[in-house]
Amino acid sequence: MGFFKRKHEPKKVPEGRVEGFYKVTGSGKYAAEYKLENVCYAVLVGSTIAAGEIVDINTDNAKDIEGVLDVLTHRNRPQIPAFADEAKAKRAGFSLPVLHTNKIFFRGQPVALVIAETLEDANYAASLVTVSYKTDQAKVDFDKEHATVPIAATGKERGSMDAWSNAPHIREQAYTIRNQVHNPMEMHATIAVWDGDKKLKLYDKNQGVNNVQQTISRLFDIPPANIEVFSEYVGGGFGSGLKVWSNVPLAIMAAKQVNRPVKLMLTRPQMFTLVGYRPQSWQNVRIGADANGKFLGILHQAKHGTSVFDNYGEGITRISRLVYNFGNLKTESATVPLNLGAPTWMRGPGDCTGAFALESAIDELSYDIKKDPLQLRLDNLAVINDPDTGKPWSTNFLNECMTKGAEMINWKSRNPLPAQTKEGEWMIGYGVANGMWFAGRSKASASIIMQKDGSITVQTAMTDIGTGTGTGMQNIAHLELGISHDKIRIKLGNSNLPAAPSQGGSTGLSTISGAVAAVCDALKMKLAGYASLQDAIYKDAKPESIVLSDSGIAYQQAGNHLISFDKIFSKENLQTIEVEASSGPGEERQKYAFCSGASHFCKVRVHTKTGKVKIDRHVCVVDAGYVVNKLAAANQVSGAAVGGIGMTLSEEQVVDSTHGCFIGGDLAGYHFAVNADAPIIEVDFINKIDPNINPSGAKGVGEVGIIGAAAAIANAIFHATGKRLRDLPITPDKVLLAKS
Amino acid sequence: MEKQKYSRRFFLSTSAMAATLAFIPVGVKAFYNNVKKLVIPLKEKMAIKLSINKAKYNLTVDTRTTLLDLVREQLDLTGTKKGCDHGQCGACTVHVNGQRVLSCLTLAATVQGKEVTTIEGLSQGSELHPMQQAFIECDGFQCGYCTPGQIMSAVGCVNEGHTHSVEEIKEFMSGNLCRCGAYNGIVQSIQKVAK
Ligand code: FES
Numbered sequence: 001m002g003f004f005k006r007k008h009e010p011k012k013v014p015e016g017r018v019e020g021f022y023k024v025t026g027s028g029k030y031a032a033e034y035k036l037e038n039v040c041y042a043v044l045v046g047s048t049i050a051a052g053e054i055v056d057i058n059t060d061n062a063k064d065i066e067g068v069l070d071v072l073t074h075r076n077r078p079q080i081p082a083f084a085d086e087a088k089a090k091r092a093g094f095s096l097p098v099l100h101t102n103k104i105f106f107r108g109q110p111v112a113l114v115i116a117e118t119l120e121d122a123n124y125a126a127s128l129v130t131v132s133y134k135t136d137q138a139k140v141d142f143d144k145e146h147a148t149v150p151i152a153a154t155g156k157e158r159g160s161m162d163a164w165s166n167a168p169h170i171r172e173q174a175y176t177i178r179n180q181v182h183n184p185m186e187m188h189a190t191i192a193v194w195d196g197d198k199k200l201k202l203y204d205k206n207q208g209v210n211n212v213q214q215t216i217s218r219l220f221d222i223p224p225a226n227i228e229v230f231s232e233y234v235g236g237g238f239g240s241g242l243k244v245w246s247n248v249p250l251a252i253m254a255a256k257q258v259n260r261p262v263k264l265m266l267t268r269p270q271m272f273t274l275v276g277y278r279p280q281s282w283q284n285v286r287i288g289a290d291a292n293g294k295f296l297g298i299l300h301q302a303k304h305g306t307s308v309f310d311n312y313g314e315g316i317t318r319i320s321r322l323v324y325n326f327g328n329l330k331t332e333s334a335t336v337p338l339n340l341g342a343p344t345w346m347r348g349p350g351d352c353t354g355a356f357a358l359e360s361a362i363d364e365l366s367y368d369i370k371k372d373p374l375q376l377r378l379d380n381l382a383v384i385n386d387p388d389t390g391k392p393w394s395t396n397f398l399n400e401c402m403t404k405g406a407e408m409i410n411w412k413s414r415n416p417l418p419a420q421t422k423e424g425e426w427m428i429g430y431g432v433a434n435g436m437w438f439a440g441r442s443k444a445s446a447s448i449i450m451q452k453d454g455s456i457t458v459q460t461a462m463t464d465i466g467t468g469t470g471t472g473m474q475n476i477a478h479l480e481l482g483i484s485h486d487k488i489r490i491k492l493g494n495s496n497l498p499a500a501p502s503q504g505g506s507t508g509l510s511t512i513s514g515a516v517a518a519v520c521d522a523l524k525m526k527l528a529g530y531a532s533l534q535d536a537i538y539k540d541a542k543p544e545s546i547v548l549s550d551s552g553i554a555y556q557q558a559g560n561h562l563i564s565f566d567k568i569f570s571k572e573n574l575q576t577i578e579v580e581a582s583s584g585p586g587e588e589r590q591k592y593a594f595c596s597g598a599s600h601f602c603k604v605r606v607h608t609k610t611g612k613v614k615i616d617r618h619v620c621v622v623d624a625g626y627v628v629n630k631l632a633a634a635n636q637v638s639g640a641a642v643g644g645i646g647m648t649l650s651e652e653q654v655v656d657s658t659h660g661c662f663i664g665g666d667l668a669g670y671h672f673a674v675n676a677d678a679p680i681i682e683v684d685f686i687n688k689i690d691p692n693i694n695p696s697g698a699k700g701v702g703e704v705g706i707i708g709a710a711a712a713i714a715n716a717i718f719h720a721t722g723k724r725l726r727d728l729p730i731t732p733d734k735v736l737l738a739k740s
Numbered sequence: 741m742e743k744q745k746y747s748r749r750f751f752l753s754t755s756a757m758a759a760t761l762a763f764i765p766v767g768v769k770a771f772y773n774n775v776k777k778l779v780i781p782l783k784e785k786m787a788i789k790l791s792i793n794k795a796k797y798n799l800t801v802d803t804r805t806t807l808l809d810l811v812r813e814q815l816d817l818t819g820t821k822k823g824c825d826h827g828q829c830g831a832c833t834v835h836v837n838g839q840r841v842l843s844c845l846t847l848a849a850t851v852q853g854k855e856v857t858t859i860e861g862l863s864q865g866s867e868l869h870p871m872q873q874a875f876i877e878c879d880g881f882q883c884g885y886c887t888p889g890q891i892m893s894a895v896g897c898v899n900e901g902h903t904h905s906v907e908e909i910k911e912f913m914s915g916n917l918c919r920c921g922a923y924n925g926i927v928q929s930i931q932k933v934a935k
């Protein structure tokens with residue numbers, strides 16, 4: 001069934017992404033860019049306290065402003081049906097009863113929405129809304145609060161903690177990471193358009209149109225079929241678009257209130273409080289090894305922040321269960337409720353945080369044992385079976401990632417001792433760390449519409465947030481069918497198209513490749529059906545022996561004699577040929593465990609006087625099965641590594657414990673890596689097919705490029721300076737103040 | 741005109757704070773609001789003439805409208821992106837009289853009589869600009885949202901001659917943030933065109 005078993009090779013190397021032209025010319029339409037007649041603008045007013053109640057809201061001054069159409073508050077907004085009933089709200093999976101309560105859970109929570117003719121009018125009027133509050137004591141300080149929250153077992157314990165209490169080498173350390181914020185470059189935005197009372201169009205920035213459709217259907221009590229969601233171009237997400245946030249129901253309420261299309265665009269500061277973040281965390285890792293460096297056991301404990309109104313938990317300790325063989329293992333965790341906006345999945349959720357602690361601790365151990373950190377890892381990798389479930393890995397080439405990466409960065413040239421290599425005022429160091437991500441797959445559908453000229457459109461509701469899903473689909477369709485790339489169009493990101501899950505967790509391509517392969521087979525069979533009316537031998541044709549080309553269909557058993565599409569269409573008097581198919585994971589999931597893996601190698605220089613860290617080289621070697629599109633996959637990985645550089649060296653949201661707000665909640669205050677912060681990232685792939693995961697043999701690469709990156713950098717900083725930095729981000733002040 | 745003691749920004753930024761202080765006496769609040777009205781003038785419109793992508797426009801604009809909101813919200817030239825609205829990201833980069841400029845920090849009223857080029861006007865006819873072509877070939881983007889700004893800036897970077905090394909390109913392109921981290925391809929695209 002898999003196309004990798006097929007004979008025909010790609011005929012033409014794709015010249016770029018399917019949507020490349022539209023992106024470089026600025027003609028692709030992102031959510032806030034659709035032109036709609038009579039559209040008006042909504043601007044949010046956020047609460048200025050972190051906990052308490054609204055006592056009074058004065059919107060008179062705002063309403064007096066020329067151009068203002070209305071101001072919504074919890075007192076006058078149209079009712080969202082699900083918020084009248086707690087059980088319904090729960091089913092809708094929407095935790096913030098936005099504008100349906102006078103309670104304040106976090107600073108920045110929407111308390112009013114100004115609707116006006118122009119953006120300028122709405123912005124100005126929003127500054128005139130005044131709110132008085134009764135303020136409660138807010139809990140915003142994670143460091144202070146987490147000590148009061150008890151920790152509990154998470155996942156099955158392996159062996160016992162006593163078994164290795166006398167291990168010759170034991171390391172125990174705590175690691176901390178501040179809040180980090182997704183900040184996709186496109187800010188979340190929604191245009192809501194009602195058509196009568198029961199039909200709704202939403203132009204929205206998200207990572208899953210069907211998810212938006214379902215959530216809004218439940219919230220507003222409208223059948224999903226009456227809601228059309230457009231997300232044809234999505235300006236990044238990194239997880240922030242996996243949930244439906246308050247801007248969507250707000251825009252819908254506003255559009256209902258003024259009976260016009262309403263456009264609501266979040267501002268960059270609002271992006272820091274309203275659409276999730278990676279929560280602040282504390283971890284403690286105790287790890288033990290015998291005299292030769294064989295791992296004996298691990299205790300991994302983790303706590304992270306969540307919000308008081310929406311308990312979000314991420315599996316920080318999961319990574320410790322996967323990558324290495326630990327005969328004895330215990331993992332514990334807890335969430336710490338705070339008066340902050342709700343956190344959510346952010347690139348490599350859980351594992352990215354966990355890997356920093358695990359891979360740092362292993363590194364610390366390696367210097368205790370005086371064993372090469374590369375070798376220590378290689379000796380303990382679990383590449384045969386998933387140590388957690390005992391199932392064999394379908395494929396796991398993490399060991400090859402390590403050896404290849406070591407070669408690329410010339411690991412053996414490194415001085416084994418830390419703090420030895422100097423170049424002028426700079427100290428040089430090398431670090432390594434691994435990352436792993438479970439390779440998930442879900443069910444999805446796709447359809448193909450074929451035109452008379454033999455060109456096809458492959459379509460699905462799945463979004464492409466920049467990962468190259470559409471291009472991957474085109475490649476797969478080309479390989480499956482033999483039709484040339486320029487005759488294959490891709491349509492994505494509309495909820496009326498065949499259903500697909502949200503694009504996240506590196507599952508997009510893995511999921512959709514199955515559906516594309518299935519629908520390609522369906523097209524072949526449909527065409528074979530028509531062909532059999534002209535040549536009966538086609539009756540028994542199987543997809544594998546049917547070959548399509550730009551002009552027609554051929555069948556091995558029919559001597560590869562071509563029946564042209566033209567003939568089929570005209571004989572049967574067809575306008576188009578349409579097929580749809582679904583595909584999802586099957587029993588292979590019972591037999592095997594699936595993962596993508598990556599090894600990160602980093603060469604840093606650290607300035608002895610300023611503490612500045614510069615990444616000289618960053619190498620990332622990835623095992624993610626078959627690589628469908630090398631250029632886009634490498635771009636994903638290098639982009640994730642750039643994200644890792646920001647995470648390690650500069651990204652942090654510090655909470656002001658007096659006012660409950662984030663300090664510097666904009667792009668001048670929150671520093672993710674700019675071009676000059678990253679070297680040219682060196683990426684390579686093992687590129688060996690995973691024969692069991694899906695018909696394409698490809699696994700996701702979006703997460704593994706960042707999971708482990710932080711530890712590789714921190715480990716390199718240790719190697720350069722002899723200073724172990726266990727608190728992210730590693731800013732120059734911390735480097736200077738740390739003791740070696 | 742009277743000399744103003746407090747700036748417009750003071751009132752915009754203190755309003756939110758004042759709103760929280762429920763205990764401020766009503767009289768003080770009323771006074772504050774009165775003064776604020778003087779400082780933040782109500783909507784004013786003015787006529788401007790400018791040229792965007794070689795087309796002449798005679799427009800009446802709100803004096804508060806930025807060049808970015810003008811092109812995106814009123815002229816349907818949505819290729820220019822809004823990533824922060826505060827001069828912190830470069831997504832809104834356009835050329836004004838041939839120089840790269842942040843359109844979110846440029847009031848529309850100030851481009852009177854000037855020549856503005858947006859991504860829509862970068863290429864001549866149906867041919868792509870070499871920089872656009874290079875971005876496709878080098879995969880210099882992922883989500884594409886920062887891309888028009890990157891490309892406008894990249895053209896500026898080449899014109900300014902800041903392309904002697906990878907480091908120099910990186911330095912002079914660091915005003916354009918890319919959260920997807922497509923910096924590899926961005927640098928390669930510029931090297932390709934600069935050759
Ligand atoms: S939108 Fe202008 S610099 Fe960010």
Ligand code: FES
Binds near residue numbers: 235466885887917922
């Ligand atoms: S391509 Fe997505 S932000 Fe640059």
